[in-house]
Amino acid sequence: MRLVGRLTGWFRGRSLRSRLAVLTAAAVAVAIAVVAVACWLIVRNTLYGQVQQSLKDADPPGAPNQSRVLCDTSAAAALAKAATAPEGRLPFHQNKYDNQFVIADGTVCFPPQSNKIIQHTDADLTASTGKPVYRKGSYADGSPAMVRIWGGATTIDGQSAVLLTALPTQDVEDSLRSLALLMASVAGLGVIGAGVTGRIVARSALKPVDQLTDAVEHIARTEEVGTTIPVNGQDEIARLSTSFNSMSTALANSRERQTRLIADAGHELRTPLTSLRTNVDLLIRSDAQGRALPPETRARMLGNMKAQMQELTLLIGDLLQLSRPDTPNPEAVRAVVPFHETVGRALERGRLRGPSLVFDTDVRPWYVHGDPAALERAVINLLDNAVKYSPPAGTIDVRLQGGRLTVRDRGPGIPAEELPYVFDRFWRSPSSRQLPGSGLGLSIVAQTVQDTGGQVSLGPAPDGGAGTQAVVVLPGQPEEPR
Structure with a gap:
């Protein structure tokens, strides 16, 4: 167990390339x-x-009166007699086999011209009659042999004898040993070749991983997000590379949006802050020099300062709203929202901001899952946009039917070339930059609708008339869920 633990620890400490090579080998x-x-x-x-099979083809035992054998109580003595005896007409010596008789009292007999002693055991003396038994055995000199044992089928001097017939198997053993050595050599070369091949294959297969590692280390070292690696094939490594490229691109886009947001926010904040600083400097200078400003001028300056503070407050609120992630937060508070009531409250505030305007409404029940405050803020932004660009005594159409909210004004409309940018942060049409606003209202609408799982679009009036129509589609149902 300790050895297994050490091997496991060593294996885990290797690189992935080394582990793949070891596993392959x-x-x-x-x-x-x-x-x-x-x-x-x-x-x-x-x-x-x-x-x-050769032993099966050997001569069967002969009748005792047809056999002349030389016996002795010692196998060596009997073999010595048989080795010098003249060859007789013995069926046992008419083939290529070595034959030997063993009697129950221990007497051993050999046919003439025999030259090998077959090692026998006590189990050989009890072999069954009429059916041969085969086993691996050996000669007296230790050389291997295959032995056929045929018991009880032959009698010598009136005693039942067991016939042992053997064939040497030294050539077979040598062949098997040579074959084992050859296979071991081939196996060793195969393992070495497999290890080298596994190393090459692992290096080739893990090349995208190396590239991914280099890219990650480069990003960690330089903080330069957006680095990508080439993708080849459709395997797991390719999927990993694709996912990394997507993540890196998303990080780069997020950093770019963050940088642009900070730059745009700084630009938008600079104007009211500069105006505030100018007015404050004038007030301080007039007090320091003892030259009071005319009451009308002072009141106008304070009014401007209040308006600029309100603009700053609105801008900071919009920035806080947009500081949330672009993707929906699953942990955000999401409740069943009666969207028609949200639209109704937004209409009340819209009428206050455009008292001279006419609101033509048709709002029907619709329930959605979302953030109530964010949805109300989005609808108010749409109505504020419509109020801002509507002519005096104009009409604003508000419809909510089947989860589709439309807000249509009769203003100058938006040029077709500017429509792709209306939901960008801080973007404002060149023709409306003199109007109040931060350019964040429609961005907030787009983000809120996206978080709720809906869609928003802005385009020209559908009937070809003057004005612009905003369309918001939210998933939900006309009845309150239970």
Whole structure:
């Protein structure tokens, strides 16, 4: 267990490329080992099967009166007699096999011209009669052999004898040993080759990961977001690269929007702050010099300062509204909002801001899931926009039907070339820059509608007449959910 733990720790401490190479080599080694062992076993069984088949073809035991054998209580002594005896008409020596008789009392007999002693065991003496038994054995000199045991089918001097017939298997053993050595060498070369190949394949397969790592390290070192890496193929690495490129691009866009927001906010804040500072300096200078300003001038300056403070307050509120993320926050407070009531409250405030205007309304029930305060702010911004650009005594149409809110004024309209920019932060039409506003109202509308899961658009009046129509579509239902 300790060794396994050390190996596991070593393996986890390696790089991904090294681990892939090791795993590849290990998998190939296991596969080669399984194939090599299977081949070796098949070859061994085949070769020993051939030897056993040869023993099956050997002469069966002969009748005792047809056999002349030389016996002794010692196998070595009996073999010495048989080695010098003249060859007789013995069926046992008419083939290529080594034969040997063993009697129950321990007497060993050999046919003439025999030259090998077959090692026998006590189990050989109890072999069944009429059916041969095969086993691996050896000669007295230790060389291997395949032995056929045929018990009880032969008698010598009236005693039942067991016939041992053997074939040497040294050539088979040598062949198997050579085959094992060859397979081990091939397996070793295969494992080494697999390790090298695995290293090459891992390096090639992990090249996008290296590029991804370099890109991440570059971003961490330089803080230059927006760096991308090439994407090849459609595998998991390609998906990872694509996701990283998307994330990097999103970060770059977010930083660009943040930078632009800060720059635009600074530009918008500079004008009222400069005017405030000028007016405050004039008031301080007049008091310091003891030269009081005319009451009318002083009242006008204080009125301007109040208007500029209100403009600053409105601008800061808009900036706080836009400081939220562009994507919806799942943890934000989202409730069932009676959107028709929200539109009704916004209409009341719109009538106060445009007392000379006519509001033609048709508001029907619609319930949505969203932030009540943000939705009301968005509708008020749409109505403020319509009030701002409507001519005196003009008409503003407000419709809410089936989750589709339309706000249409009779103002000068928006040129077609400016429509793509109306929802950009701080963007203001060149023809309306003299009017009050920060250029953030429609941006807030777009963000709120997006957070609620809806869509917003702004375009010319649908009937071809004067004015502009804003359309907001929000998902919901005409009845309050239960």
